[in-house]
Amino acid sequence: AQSVTQLGSHVSVSEGALVLLRCNYSSSVPPYLFWYVQYPNQGLQLLLKYTTGATLVKGINGFEAEFKKSETSFHLTKPSAHMSDAAEYFCAVGAGGTSYGKLTFGQGTILTVHP
Amino acid sequence: NAGVTQTPKFQVLKTGQSMTLQCAQDMNHEYMSWYRQDPGMGLRLIHYSVGAGITDQGEVPNGYNVSRSTTEDFPLRLLSAAPSQTSVYFCASSFRTGVYGYTFGSGTRLTVV
Numbered sequence: 426a427q428s429v430t431q432l433g434s435h436v437s438v439s440e441g442a443l444v445l446l447r448c449n450y451s452s453s454v455p456p457y458l459f460w461y462v463q464y465p466n467q468g469l470q471l472l473l474k475y476t477t478g479a480t481l482v483k484g485i486n487g488f489e490a491e492f493k494k495s496e497t498s499f500h501l502t503k504p505s506a507h508m509s510d511a512a513e514y515f516c517a518v519g520a521g522g523t524s525y526g527k528l529t530f531g532q533g534t535i536l537t538v539h540p
Numbered sequence: 541n542a543g544v545t546q547t548p549k550f551q552v553l554k555t556g557q558s559m560t561l562q563c564a565q566d567m568n569h570e571y572m573s574w575y576r577q578d579p580g581m582g583l584r585l586i587h588y589s590v591g592a593g594i595t596d597q598g599e600v601p602n603g604y605n606v607s608r609s610t611t612e613d614f615p616l617r618l619l620s621a622a623p624s625q626t627s628v629y630f631c632a633s634s635f636r637t638g639v640y641g642y643t644f645g646s647g648t649r650l651t652v653v
Contacts, residue, residue, distance in 0.1 A: 434580065459641050468544075468630060468644035469583075515582060527573070527598075528642060530583040 427452045427518045431531035439539050444488075444503040446534050448516030451497060457519040458499040459528065460490055464512045472514075475499065486510070511538045542566050546631050546645035553621040553652045561616040561648050563631030569643070570636040572614040576600065576627040577647075583630065589614055590636065621652045 432447035450456055457476045461469040473484025480492040486509075490501045499516060513535045519528040547562045565572065573588035575598075585598030587606040595606050603625060605617040614633075618625060628649050632642035 429582075461641075461644075468646045469632075469642070470644070471641045474641050527571075527585065527588060529585075530575075532580060532582040 427456070427529040429516050429518050429529055429531035431514075431516050431534050433534055434532065435535045435537065437537040437539065438506045440508055441505050444501070444506045444510065444536065446501040446514050446516075446536065448490075448499045448501065448531060449497055450499060450516070450518040452518055458490075458492060459517040459519070460484065460488070460499075460501050461515045461517060461530075462486075462512050463515065463533075469515065472501070506536075506538045508538050508540070511536055544631055544633055544643050544645035546629075546648050548648060549646065551648060551650050553618070553650065555621060555623060555652060557618075557621050559618050559621065561618075561629055561631075561650075563614045563616065563645060564612050565614075565631075565633040565643070566612065567633065567643065568611060569633035570611070572608065572631065572633045573598070573642075574604070574606065574614070574616045575630045575632065577630060578627050586616065586629075618650075623652045626650060626652045 428451045430449045459474045460472040462472050463469045473482050475482045475492045483489045488503045513533045515533050516531040517528040544565045570591050574586040575583040577583050584600045586604050589595045589608040628647050630647050631645040634642045
């Protein structure tokens with residue numbers, strides 16, 4: 426069984442400030458972890474993913490995330506927020522093998538960026 | 541390359557009506573799935589398919605039906621629409637192993653009155 430908890434349904438930052446969106450997961454097998462972004466009235470776009478290997482993962486638009494197995498976390502960060510980062514962000518967990526790529530999503534975090 | 545195409549983009553149904561949401565992908569993905577998105581609840585899996593002729597239930601399957609006769613298409617049928625099915629529906633596809641993540645369609649916004 427898999428589950429995802431995103432801490433904070435709303436996060437507000439000033440333009441230029443650090444963005445930190447928190448995600449904790451549970452999985453009975455080694456997980457695949459994903460962050461997706463959704464802009465208003467659009468579908469979800471893959472930001473970055475962790476499957477195996479390096480635990481610090483870099484994605485698009487300057488975002489990165491670190492897989493910490495001991496903390497079962499996969500927090501998303503960006504050093505300097507931009508107005509265009511305002512969107513809803515979803516963390517998701519999946520597993521390989523016979524799960525056939527089935528993903529479980531967190532509840533989402535809405536990021537607001539103030540001028 | 542069109543990716544994942546969903547139709548229609550918007551739909552209003554009356555309670556008790558039936559309809560089919562269409563989903564097609566041109567990436568030769570084995571895995572396809574349907575999610576519904578409701579405020580504060582993230583995305584919840586309705587049904588999924590690991591290949592043509594193979595489907596299975598997700599977290600919230602009641603009131604929905606699927607079939608997969610080809611690799612490309614994965615339609616979602618609402619058998620008798622209810623107001624609780626008002627939601628945004630997303631179709632997604634991926635390669636079988638899932639390591640690349642999903643490609644999502646742009647969604648269908650459904651309102652049941």
